[in-house]
Amino acid sequence: MRRLTKKDMSNLKEALQYYYHAPVEFVEDIIRVKPDDNQKAILRSLEAEPMTSVRSGHGIGKSAVESWAIIWYLCTRPFPKIPCTAPTQHQLFDILWAEASKWIRNTPALARELIWTKEKIYMRGHPEEWFAVARTATNPDALQGFHAEHVLFIIDEASGVKDIVFEPVLGALSTKGAKLLMCGNPTRLSGFFYDSHHKNRSAYNALHIDGRSCTRVDQEFVDKIIQMFGAESDVFRIRVEGNFPKSEADSLISMEWCEAAAAREIETKNVRLDIGIDVARYGDDDSVLYPLFDHARSEKPEIYHHNRTTEISGYAVQMIKKYAALYPDMKTYRVKVDCDGLGVGVYDNLYDMREQIINEIWLDRCMQAGLNPEEHSDYLDCQEIPSIDLEIMECHFGGAGGKVRESDPVEYSNSTGIMWGEVRQTLQDGVLQIPDNDTLISQLSSRKYTVNKDGRLELERKETMKKRGLSSPDIADALALAMYEPQRWNLYI
Numbered sequence: 001m002r003r004l005t006k007k008d009m010s011n012l013k014e015a016l017q018y019y020y021h022a023p024v025e026f027v028e029d030i031i032r033v034k035p036d037d038n039q040k041a042i043l044r045s046l047e048a049e050p051m052t053s054v055r056s057g058h059g060i061g062k063s064a065v066e067s068w069a070i071i072w073y074l075c076t077r078p079f080p081k082i083p084c085t086a087p088t089q090h091q092l093f094d095i096l097w098a099e100a101s102k103w104i105r106n107t108p109a110l111a112r113e114l115i116w117t118k119e120k121i122y123m124r125g126h127p128e129e130w131f132a133v134a135r136t137a138t139n140p141d142a143l144q145g146f147h148a149e150h151v152l153f154i155i156d157e158a159s160g161v162k163d164i165v166f167e168p169v170l171g172a173l174s175t176k177g178a179k180l181l182m183c184g185n186p187t188r189l190s191g192f193f194y195d196s197h198h199k200n201r202s203a204y205n206a207l208h209i210d211g212r213s214c215t216r217v218d219q220e221f222v223d224k225i226i227q228m229f230g231a232e233s234d235v236f237r238i239r240v241e242g243n244f245p246k247s248e249a250d251s252l253i254s255m256e257w258c259e260a261a262a263a264r265e266i267e268t269k270n271v272r273l274d275i276g277i278d279v280a281r282y283g284d285d286d287s288v289l290y291p292l293f294d295h296a297r298s299e300k301p302e303i304y305h306h307n308r309t310t311e312i313s314g315y316a317v318q319m320i321k322k323y324a325a326l327y328p329d330m331k332t333y334r335v336k337v338d339c340d341g342l343g344v345g346v347y348d349n350l351y352d353m354r355e356q357i358i359n360e361i362w363l364d365r366c367m368q369a370g371l372n373p374e375e376h377s378d379y380l381d382c383q384e385i386p387s388i389d390l391e392i393m394e395c396h397f398g399g400a401g402g403k404v405r406e407s408d409p410v411e412y413s414n415s416t417g418i419m420w421g422e423v424r425q426t427l428q429d430g431v432l433q434i435p436d437n438d439t440l441i442s443q444l445s446s447r448k449y450t451v452n453k454d455g456r457l458e459l460e461r462k463e464t465m466k467k468r469g470l471s472s473p474d475i476a477d478a479l480a481l482a483m484y485e486p487q488r489w490n491l492y493i
Contacts, residue, residue, distance in 0.1 A: 017076075019072065019075070019076050020076045020077075021047055022047075023043040023044065023046060023047050023068070023069070023072045024040050024043050024044060026068075026072045026075070026076065027043065027068045027072065030071075030075070030107065030109065030110065031068060031071065031103050031106075031107055031110070032106075032107065033064075033068075033103075035065065035068070036061065036214065036215060036216070038056075038060055038061075038209045038213065038214055039061055039064070039065045039068075041207060042054055042062075042065050042069075042181075042183075042207060043065060043068065043069065043072075045205045045207060046069055046152075046179060046181050048205075049179075049204075049205040050173060050178065050179055050180065051173065051179070051180040051196075051203060051204045051205065052179075052180065052181050052182070052204065052205045052207065053158070053180075053182050053183075053193065053196035053197060053204045053205070053206045053207070054181075054182070054183040054184075054206075054207045054208075054209065055159075055183075055184065055185070055186040055193075055197055055206075055207070055208055055209070055242050055243070055244070056183065056184075056185065056207075056208070056209035056210075056211065056242040057185070057209065057210060057211025057212075057214075057217065057238075057239055057240045057241055057242040058185060058211060058217070058221075058239045058240070059211060059214070059216055059217045059218075059221065060209050060211055060214040060216060060217065060242075061214070061216050062156075062183040062184075063095050063096050063099045063156070064099055065183075066084075066096055066099075066154055066156060066181065066183060067096060067099040067100035067102075067103055068103065069152070069154065069181055070082055070084065070100050070121065070132045070152075070154065071100065071103060071104065071110065071114070073132075073150070073152045073179075074114060074121065074123065074130070074131075074132060075110070075113070075114075077150035078130075078149075078150070079126070079129050079130045079148060079149070079150065080130065080131075080148060080150035080151065080152065081129075081131060081132075081133075081146045081147075081148045081150070081151050081152075082121075082131070082132035082133070082151070082152045082153075082154060083132075083133055083135060083142070083143050083146050083151075083153055083154075084096065084097075084132060084133065084134050084135070084153075084154040084155075084156070085134070085135050085136060085137045085142045085143060085154075085155055085156070085161065085165065086136065086137060086155070086156040086157050086160075086161070087136070087137050087138075087157050087160035087161055087260060087263070088136065088138075088157075088160075088260065088263045088264055088265075089136050089265065090263045090264070090265055091156055091157050091263055092134050092135075092136055092156065093118070093134060095156075096134070096154075096156050097118075097119075097134050100116070100121060100132075101116050104116050104121070112124075115127070119133060119134050119135075120132065120133050120134070121133075129148075132154075137155075137160075137161040137162065137165045139165075140162070140164045140165055141168075142165055143165060143166070143168050143169050143172075144168045145168075146168075146172055147172065147175070149175075149177055150177055150178075151172055151175065151177070151178040151179070152178075152179045152180075152181065153169050153172070153173075153178075153179070153180045153181070153182075154181050154182070155169075155180070155181070155182035155183075155184075156182075156183060156184065157183075157184045157185065158182035158183060158184040158192070158193040159184045159185060159186055159187045159188055159191065159193045159194070159256065160184070160187065160188075160256060160259065160260055161191075161192070161193070162191075163191055163192050166192040182196070185238050185239065185242070185259070186238060186242065186243060186244040186245075187238055187244075187245070187254075187255050187256045187259055188244075188245070188254065188255075188256045189244055189245060194244065197244070208242055208243075209242050210240070210241050210242055211239070211240045211241070211242060212240065212241075217240075221240075222240050225239055225240055225438070230469050230470075233442070233446070234246060234255065234445070234446075235255075235438065235441075235442050235445075235446075238255065239438075251445055251446065251447065251448055251449075252420060252421075252424055252447055252448070252449045252457075252459065253420070253423065253424050253427060253444045253445050253447070254445060255441065255445040257424075257427040257428055257430075258427065258434065258440075258441040258444050258445050259441065260427075260430065261427050261430075261432050261433055261434045262433075262434055262435065262436040262437070262441060263436070264430070264432075264433045265433065266296050266297045266431075266432075266433040267297075268293045268294040268296050268297045269294060270293050270294065270327045270329075270330050271294060271329075271330060271331070271332060272293070272294050272295070272330070272331075272332040272333075272334070273291060273292070273293055273320075273323050273327075273330060273332070273333050273334070274291075274292045274293075274295065274333075274334045274335075274336065274482040274483070275289060275290065275291050275292070275316065275319060275320070275333070275334070275335045275336065275482060276288075276289075276290040276292070276336050276477075276478040276479060276480065276481030276482030276483070276484070277289050277290075277312065277316060277335065277336065277337045277338065277343065277346060277478065277481065278290075278338050278343070278474050278475075278477040278478040278481060279309065279312060279337070279338055279341065279342045279343035279345075279346055280304075280305070280306075280307075280342070280474065285471075285472045285474055286303050286304065286305050286472075286474045286475075287303070287304045287305070287307055287312050287474070288301050288302070288303050288304075288474045288475050288477070288478035289301060289302040289304075289312075289315060289316055289319055289478065290475065290478035290479050290481070290482045291319060291323065291482070292479070292482040292483065295426070295432075295483060296426075296431055296432060296433065297433045298432075298433055298434045298435055298479070299435075300435055301435070301440075301475055301478060301479075302315060302319065303474075303475070309342055309343075309345035309346045309349065310345075310349060312346050313345075313346050313349035313350055313353070316335060316346070316350060317350070317353065317357060320333060320335070320357060320361075320390070321357070321360070321361060321364075324361045324364070324365075324388060325364065328365055328368070328386070329386065330388075331386055331387075331388055331389050332388075332389045333388055333389065333390045333391070334391050334393060335350060335390070335391070335392050335393060336393045336395045336481040336482060336484055336486060337350065337392065337393070337394065337395060337481075338395055338396070338397060338477070338481060339394045339395060339396060340396050340397050340398055347392060347394055350392045351392045354390055354392055357390060358387060358388055358390055361387070361388055362385060362387045362388075365385045365386065365387075366385050369385055371385065393486050394486065395415075395419075395481055395484060395486045396415060397414070397415060397416040397419070397477070398414055398415065398416070399414060399415035400414065400415060401413045401414045401415065401417055401418060401456060402418060403418075404418055404421040404422050404424075404425055405425070408421075410456070410457055411456045411457070412456060412457050412458075412459075413456040413457065413458040413459075414458075414459075415484075416459050416480075417449075417456075417457055417458065417459050418484070419477075419480035419481065419483065419484045420447070420459055420476075420480050421457075422480070422483045422484060423444070423476075423479060423480050423483050426483065427444075434479070437475070439475060440475045440476060440479070442470075443470075443471075443473035443474075443475055443476035444473075444476045444479075446465070446470055446473075447459060447460050447465065447473060447476070448460040
């Protein structure tokens with residue numbers, strides 16, 4: 001195939017016919033970037049096959065190749081329609097759509113012809129009939145109503161997209177020339193994406209990309225995953241090998257829910273702060289302070305190793321004061337301390353300092369408002385400065401069991417199960433945001449459960465987890481404490 005000269009490429013429209021069957025050459029010549037071998041395989045499959053499904057490890061450059069596919073298809077087909085979707089707004093707009101924008105802006109020939117907006121990319125002069133559009137998969141109708149001679153469906157992080165979203169795609173793909181490209185980390189053992197690599201594999205060109213085969217994936221990343229989770233872990237299988245997990249039936253919390261929560265963005269009113277404090281009891285364990293706003297939005301947890309209880313108490317006071325300063329209108333603060341071990345010392349320290357903390361925060365807020373409570377003339381004005389409602393709450397992982405919700409069909413054998421069950425429910429409901437932290441995600445998704453002789457769910461003991469080569473789930477426990485609503489034994493008068 002003859003490569004086009006600079007003179008040929010000066011007129012993009014004349015060049016398009018050349019690249020109709022040559023996506024790799026289009027990317028190299030027009031977008032001016034060199035795809036790696038894995039990316040070339042995806043592009044060539046997209047051109048040759050009606051349906052391409054790619055399961056891969058993390059960091060192989062799939063967002064880049066998806067954005068190139070969008071641009072190539074827009075530029076080489078007359079009046080195409082390209083619906084694009086992903087499980088979350090972050091994955092769709094902040095990653096895929098932003099990636100497409102970058103390549104268009106960096107290529108003057110493309111920037112003259114393609115108009116990029118926040119939800120649409122279209123050929124100049126044809127916004128309604130020649131376009132790519134971004135729609136999140138939270139809407140079951142995201143991929144409905146797209147009919148044209150040239151249709152390309154692009155589904156990013158396909159493992160996290162519900163089957164109902166895929167249904168209209170199957171009908172549209174009956175049209176000659178229609179194509180489907182879906183890519184993702186293989187996080188769950190069911191669904192449309194899973195089936196494309198298993199029982200429906202014959203209908204797809206199913207590609208598997210191991211992250212270790214990609215030059216973009218740093219060996220340090222691979223080594224860290226092995227060090228933290230082990231080469232036999234599901235985290236390694238999913239994030240490095242690009243393989244589906246071994247099992248998810250006995251895990252209390254699925255990795256799919258955790259991945260979605262890490263990608264989710266939740267806006268809160270910041271009226272309440274809960275801090276879960278898990279105090280280390282063993283030499284290899286960490287003490288963790290986990291801040292949670294309105295039972296929905298997590299801040300980055302603070303992790304400490306080999307610290308005394310007085311030091312942990314001091315870090316907790318600093319955290320309370322920090323967020324009280326950042327959110328001067330926030331009134332409600334709940335500090336939940338695990339008191340089954342060394343945490344009782346932290347609880348006692350914070351309990352004794354409670355009134356002092358409240359007074360210091362109130363004084364700080366007065367001073368910020370330009371009022372000095374020591375001056376009599378300002379005293380009444382200072383009474384209008386909001387104080388805080390602070391409770392120091394005693395929690396026990398080994399406490400009595402029960403249900404997370406009264407309507408739940410199952411019960412947990414102890415309070416550990418109730419705490420983790422609360423986290424499980426909020427993750428499943430999609431109303432919790434957590435940090436994009438591999439350690440936290442692994443801890444949440446690795447803990448197993450059994451059904452005991454009483455028919456109650458019993459969480460795997462930490463000692464058993466360590467025998468499996470896992471670390472103590474300190475960060476996850478701190479999150480569970482932050483979510484928990486313990487019985488209030490202490491009344492402040």
